[in-house]
Amino acid sequence: MYESSLTDGQWSVLEPLFPQRDPRRGGRPLRHVPHDLAPWDAAYRWFRCWSADGTWDRVHDRLRDLVRVAEGRDRQPSAAVLDSQTAHSHEGGDAIGWDAGKRTRGRKRHLLVDTGGLLLRAVVHAASVQERAGAKLVLTGITTVFPLLGLVWADAGYANRVDRGLLGWARDHAGVELVIVPRNADVRGFQVLPRRWVVERTFAWLGRCRRLARDYERKPAHAEAMIKVAMIRLMAARLAGEDIEPQGPIETEAARRLQDELNQDPQ
Template sequence: MCVCVCKRVYDTSLTDAQWAVIEPLLPVRDPSRGGRPLKYGRRLIIDTVLYVLGSGCAWRMVPRDLAPWDAAYRWFRLWSADGTWDRLHDALRDRVRIADGRDPQPSAAVLDSQSARSHQGGEAIGYDAGKRVRGRKRHILVDTCGLVLRAVVHSASVQDRAGAKRVLTGLHTLFPRVGLVWVDGGYVNRVDAGLVGWARHAENVEIVAVPRNADVKGFQVLPRRWVVERTFSWLGRCRRLARDYERKTAHAEAMIKVAMIRLMAARLAGEAVTPHGPIETEAARRLADDLKNE
């Protein structure tokens, strides 16, 4: 077997150590091409997708020393449709949890949503009257380490409780050990709305709200909920995710998975860069406290 060591062209490109983590988990060939060899290497394709994700540029504007934009987009679309991104993401998440000394199956999770503006056409575009945002909502469920368990992108006009049901539907099948989900107080401000009872009976999950302190103005670091906010911060470092530029919700969900794949591959390769700002310091302290209390 030929081992090719590629030069790292851009900051968004995979390192050799990161590629060594990802390569065994990727499909070897394109099923639509039969037995013909690939024209562009899988690493070059992923580097091109990561460039679009990290820089926020349009597909047609990728540099010429990467894969042609149409080839990279075709692979991105193919791997979104056949579940390759999902399988790669889930496999890396399990490995990161094991490396951290945790069970691959989490027992608790945190749920929240983020409204993203969209100036493109496409499916599921709506208006969030509360945030005054036209676009879509990203609903993510993360474990207590901030790793994404599920990501659902839908219209911004969908209420949080309805969006939460989309995320939690089938949760017991995928993650049978999850019995507790922390949420924002807005999800359960009306118990008769049915989310708490539905989650308990349909998915055997207990919904627990973490309320804000009404006497404190501005940003608050809330117990448990800060974990999912940090995940949104990780995703926000990718300029493609600063807004929603995808025409399909499936592609918007795939971009979230690709961002997390890059982050987890760096961790497993021992190359994760930990920022040292005040937010990160406070997050690390709270994470240590949470681990002691578990």
């Protein structure tokens, strides 16, 4: 039993959502892998198959709906937060680029999360793709999946003073209002910005997973799937009543801020 292993409570949440083993094919039950590491080709085969057939997507989206309902919110979000994170690519693969601003060779993880930090959409692309182009990849067709979504917060990198075309594109083509949350120019260093801190916390959740400390995947689709797997683990723990988040002054303050914002505008 490892610290990273699913508990019985978490598995009870997840088991009905995954494809069931065909007893005619034999083999161990899907959860009962060897105590040490499973053969890499077997583990990769299931991961690849579930990435291709949408299993990770279906499990993730179902758990997100259950968590939102458990928190007293509608399954369909009406507001979201957008941001990206550049991850250094450990090896080669598809869609590798250079982020001149971060001086990093790798990929960008572009996330759209709800006001509680749960993932709505993840798009992984080359780090050379700028924020405004990446935002279009994330927001295209978003209201087809989330018809109540009408408001998206983002930072100033998505619409500077010279080029604010993304705001019009988001309104006319994606059907959402993109609201820029600017930094306070008079304050140096790190700032906790209204609404935007939520997606930063989501990146921190992902950063606790060693597989996501860097970008180890050769395919962007698999990098996106790994993000879903990390969120599945987090949401399964919540639904099983097992709080896996660290407790301390930072977490306490984050919870207070989130509750204040939800009380003002519960979305």
